[in-house]
Amino acid sequence: MRTTTFKDCNILRLLVFVILPLCAIVYGASHPSGYYAGLINLAGIYIILVASLNLVNGFSGMFSMGHAAFMAIGAYISAFFTLTPAQKMASTPGLPEWLINANLPFVVALIIGGACAVVVALIIGYPVLRFKGHYLSIVTLGLIVIVRAVLDNEGEYTNGARGITGLPPKSNTVVIFIIMAIVLYFLFRLIRSQYGRGLIAMRDDDVAAQTLGINLASKKLSAFCISAFITGMAGGLFGHMQSVISGKFYYFDLSFRVVQTSIIGGMFSLSGAVPGGIIMAYLPEVLAPLETGVKLFGHQLPEMYGASNLIMAIILILIIIFRRQGLMGEHEFIVESMFSKDTYTSLFKKEEYLNIGRAFRDLFTGKWRKSKKALPEDIDNTPPVV
Amino acid sequence: MSVLLEASELNMHFKGLKAVNNFNAQIEKGSICGLIGTNGAGKTTVINMLSGVLVPTSGKIIFDGKNITGVRPDKIAKMGITRTYQNLRLFKKMTVLENVIIGAQMHDKLDPLGIVGNTIPHKRREAELKDKSMEMLKVMGIEKYADHISGSLPYGSQRKLEIARVLAADPKLLLLDEPAAGMNPQESAELTEIIRGIRDRYGLTILLIEHDMKVVMGLCEYIYCMAFGEIISEGLPEAVRNDPKVIEAYLGRGAVHAEN
Numbered sequence: 001m002r003t004t005t006f007k008d009c010n011i012l013r014l015l016v017f018v019i020l021p022l023c024a025i026v027y028g029a030s031h032p033s034g035y036y037a038g039l040i041n042l043a044g045i046y047i048i049l050v051a052s053l054n055l056v057n058g059f060s061g062m063f064s065m066g067h068a069a070f071m072a073i074g075a076y077i078s079a080f081f082t083l084t085p086a087q088k089m090a091s092t093p094g095l096p097e098w099l100i101n102a103n104l105p106f107v108v109a110l111i112i113g114g115a116c117a118v119v120v121a122l123i124i125g126y127p128v129l130r131f132k133g134h135y136l137s138i139v140t141l142g143l144i145v146i147v148r149a150v151l152d153n154e155g156e157y158t159n160g161a162r163g164i165t166g167l168p169p170k171s172n173t174v175v176i177f178i179i180m181a182i183v184l185y186f187l188f189r190l191i192r193s194q195y196g197r198g199l200i201a202m203r204d205d206d207v208a209a210q211t212l213g214i215n216l217a218s219k220k221l222s223a224f225c226i227s228a229f230i231t232g233m234a235g236g237l238f239g240h241m242q243s244v245i246s247g248k249f250y251y252f253d254l255s256f257r258v259v260q261t262s263i264i265g266g267m268f269s270l271s272g273a274v275p276g277g278i279i280m281a282y283l284p285e286v287l288a289p290l291e292t293g294v295k296l297f298g299h300q301l302p303e304m305y306g307a308s309n310l311i312m313a314i315i316l317i318l319i320i321i322f323r324r325q326g327l328m329g330e331h332e333f334i335v336e337s338m339f340s341k342d343t344y345t346s347l348f349k350k351e352e353y354l355n356i357g358r359a360f361r362d363l364f365t366g367k368w369r370k371s372k373k374a375l376p377e378d379i380d381n382t383p384p385v386v
Numbered sequence: 387m388s389v390l391l392e393a394s395e396l397n398m399h400f401k402g403l404k405a406v407n408n409f410n411a412q413i414e415k416g417s418i419c420g421l422i423g424t425n426g427a428g429k430t431t432v433i434n435m436l437s438g439v440l441v442p443t444s445g446k447i448i449f450d451g452k453n454i455t456g457v458r459p460d461k462i463a464k465m466g467i468t469r470t471y472q473n474l475r476l477f478k479k480m481t482v483l484e485n486v487i488i489g490a491q492m493h494d495k496l497d498p499l500g501i502v503g504n505t506i507p508h509k510r511r512e513a514e515l516k517d518k519s520m521e522m523l524k525v526m527g528i529e530k531y532a533d534h535i536s537g538s539l540p541y542g543s544q545r546k547l548e549i550a551r552v553l554a555a556d557p558k559l560l561l562l563d564e565p566a567a568g569m570n571p572q573e574s575a576e577l578t579e580i581i582r583g584i585r586d587r588y589g590l591t592i593l594l595i596e597h598d599m600k601v602v603m604g605l606c607e608y609i610y611c612m613a614f615g616e617i618i619s620e621g622l623p624e625a626v627r628n629d630p631k632v633i634e635a636y637l638g639r640g641a642v643h644a645e646n
């Protein structure tokens with residue numbers, strides 16, 4: 001008899017991966033300016049960012065470290081379409097007249113921001129991705145520096161290092177989570193289709209993939225562009241959430257934080273973005289009091305500036321040592337649960353309720369320990385001596 | 387019979403090393419050709435050139451009437467030449483079935499609407515790919531492993547999986563690089579039958595590199611023998627086997643005299 005684990009319980013999946021997020025959304029939407037709403041929104045944006053980064057770093061075997069640059073592009077470009085003409089006259093007077101007067105719905109502005117990020121991704125990706133090796137990492141690092149330099153020095157268009165303030169607070173919880181759901185669904189369909197299989201094949205063995213008809217250059221470039229588009233949109237969301245944008249927000253710091261999040265959650269899994277994003281949004285807040293000195297078990301700890309960064313770094317190192325695949329490994333059950341019909345119909349099936357009972361029983365009787373899959377035969381897996 | 391593949395005056399030089407020198411071959415449609423030779427003779431390099439992995443230093447490859455010299459490997463694959471690898475290049479983290487599906491989906495056009503919308507034609511196509519891949523696994527006799535991670539298979543089965551994977555791509559010409567390496571005599575006898583079977587069933591043309599003479603003699607209708615980058619002998623199996631030059635290449639100069 002098969003053992004039942006909690007992964008088989010669709011009702012639990014529904015509760016944890018659908019109902020719980022919905023509660024968060026409802027809470028965030030009803031307390032729009034609250035402290036926790038801010039954290040929920042931040043987690044949502046991290047999830048979008050990390051999922052799109054995983055498409056590149058995890059599924060297609062390239063390694064981008066410069067996604068903050070695409071965020072910056074998305075943030076600035078979308079802001080150009082949501083700020084009022086008066087604001088633009090004051091801070092970015094160099095813009096052409098039509099752009100100063102332009103005003104578009106938020107989502108359209110986000111899409112334009114994403115599209116501009118794609119243009120930049122094409123420009124740097126086209127020459128680089130045709131070669132093997134980690135050129136992309138270096139080039140994307142360079143891209144962050146270039147974008148920062150442009151933002152700081154083209155004051156006519158960007159208000160220089162002062163940045164642009166007063167972005168309309170349009171990134172509310174509902175918008176963020178709707179976009180997050182669409183992005184996750186889209187990426188999930190992508191990796192489960194012939195396109196995504198091709199990507200993974202390319203990552204596992206590029207030579208074999210090529211001789212099975214996969215055009216490496218176009219696969220890499222298209223994945224990179226899709227990722228840049230989503231990241232650009234997320235950048236727009238981020239900018240309109242903070243309502244201030246400036247080159248210094250989109251520098252190495254943010255870029256590395258997103259990469260770190262992706263590694264902690266598991267970059268070979270879209271679902272990894274979910275625990276990764278949540279941890280990354282909340283942990284710094286939890287650790288923040290350490291920096292200014294906190295009372296712990298009756299002792300007053302001294303001020304430790306940088307303590308939260310240090311702890312985050314230690315967590316990253318521990319993950320790399322003990323669970324290199326990240327929290328989710330290559331499992332997709334989080335995203336799978338969100339978009340599977342079975343999850344939603346489970347409430348109406350008696351069988352599903354019984355499953356929960358079985359899962360508890362098997363947990364306590366320890367049967368699940370023995371359920372490891374074995375090959376049908378004894379295996380001689382030693383390669384021959386040539 | 388018509389010629390499916392013609393290689394003329396192929397050269398592959400790595401800096402000073404002439405890995406393949408003046409290679410000429412014609413492969414008849416529907417035949418099984420053998421490519422034998424000592425270690426480092428340049429056999430794998432020939433397959434690398436035919437499949438587009440390496441661009442020849444000079445020379446010309448005509449496949450099915452088209453010049454494919456210097457064409458990208460993915461395009462050559464779509465034209466109908468697929469290959470396996472001496473050192474196994476499976477997609478190790480994918481399941482056995484998924485490996486074969488990569489081959490099966492080779493000729494599919496990208497269908498963005500189907501992917502995003504998970505439309506009915508898209509689902510049907512996915513099911514077809516699965517069925518076809520299962521069939522290929524059955525042909526190779528490894529269907530019981532379908533859901534296992536390919537890297538965890540026994541070595542011989544991994545070799546069979548590589549063949550199943552390229553077979554699913556509906557090739558015209560199959561290039562097999564030492565398919566029986568690492569197999570015991572019983573396994574390689576089995577494989578010989580399978581290879582003959584797939585040739586007959588799918589109307590394939592096969593070029594086979596192999597050290598196991600039993601396999602080569604049992605399968606090949608024509609044989610090229612290479613040593614130090616050059617073809618030293620070609621012809622019918624019996625003729626090549628008894629060619630003094632071949633014996634010399636394999637066993638050294640003394641062997642020829644000893645036999646006479």
Ligand SMILES: Nc1ncnc2c1ncn2[C@@H]1O[C@H](COP(=O)(O)OP(=O)(O)OP(=O)(O)O)[C@@H](O)[C@H]1O
Nearest residue numbers: 400403405423424425426427428429430431432472
């Ligand atoms: N990419 C390369 N760069 C440099 N030298 C190479 C390259 N590929 C092959 N060679 C050299 O070319 C020669 C022929 O190699 P090849 O792999 O074609 O031999 P082979 O006949 O397949 O031998 P084996 O029976 O051992 O597989 C060898 O000396 C090898 O070192």
Ligand SMILES: [Mg+2]
Nearest residue numbers: 429430431472
């Ligand atoms: Mg070889």
